[in-house]
Amino acid sequence: MSDFDPPLECSVRDCAAALRPQPKRWSCERGHSFDIARSGYLSLLQPQDRRSLAAGDARETVAARRALLDLDFGAVLRTELVSLARSLALPTGALAVELGCGDGHFLAAICAALAWNGLGIDLSPHAVELCARRHPRLAWVAANADRRLPLRDESIDVACSIDGRRPVAELARVLRPRGALVIALPAADDLIELRTSVQGEDRGVSRVPAVEREFAGEFELLERRAARARVRLDRASLERLARATYRWQRNRERARFETLEPLDVTTSHDVLLLRRRAR
């Protein structure tokens, strides 16, 4: 399913044995088995994850996000992420994992630039299916990252969370000692023009202090960067943005949103580089 064998763990409740690749499937020593989908991704979803699936990205949300990125809405963030990853000076074949990888855009860009191996995890089978078709050299897994991560202890060089989940203890478990963690968060001024005109907000709040507190025990913060740009969005792109971010769905907001003319919108992220503390 990929150019390398990712260090996966069985997702059957309380099993957590190593998964080994077999023809067309992966299985653990206890006989639990997971078929590789025709498109090349592996689903480790369990029956109890089905409830969460409604919260995963629907096919149209994934498509909307993809279309925005194709417009280069994500270019400045992608450039910053690749630059930060490059600064780690890891060898070819280093393993990066992205939690909540969506359509895999950022992980694929990092791995292509640095010749790293990449493993993307997302709750949505639609999302990882799209990833597997577009980026068959990398590994793509549907799994619920809110529970135990389906990854072996201390097996990952770099973990990324881009507007995604951040399970601190699990990230500390799966990263190698001194492994790197890259977190991108929407900054206080992200989409500020839209939040002002549609929701009547005048300013946003930085999430960085809360994340620093959350990670202080297991990780040290090495670097903080800003990835910010203003992008002209036409009506169709504004619609995609609303769908891709689940925003402005309430009636009153919807009505205001529909009167918007094309406008310049700020896309802004705080990007943090952390390192797992040695134990």
Ligand SMILES: [Zn+2]
């Ligand atoms: Zn098992």
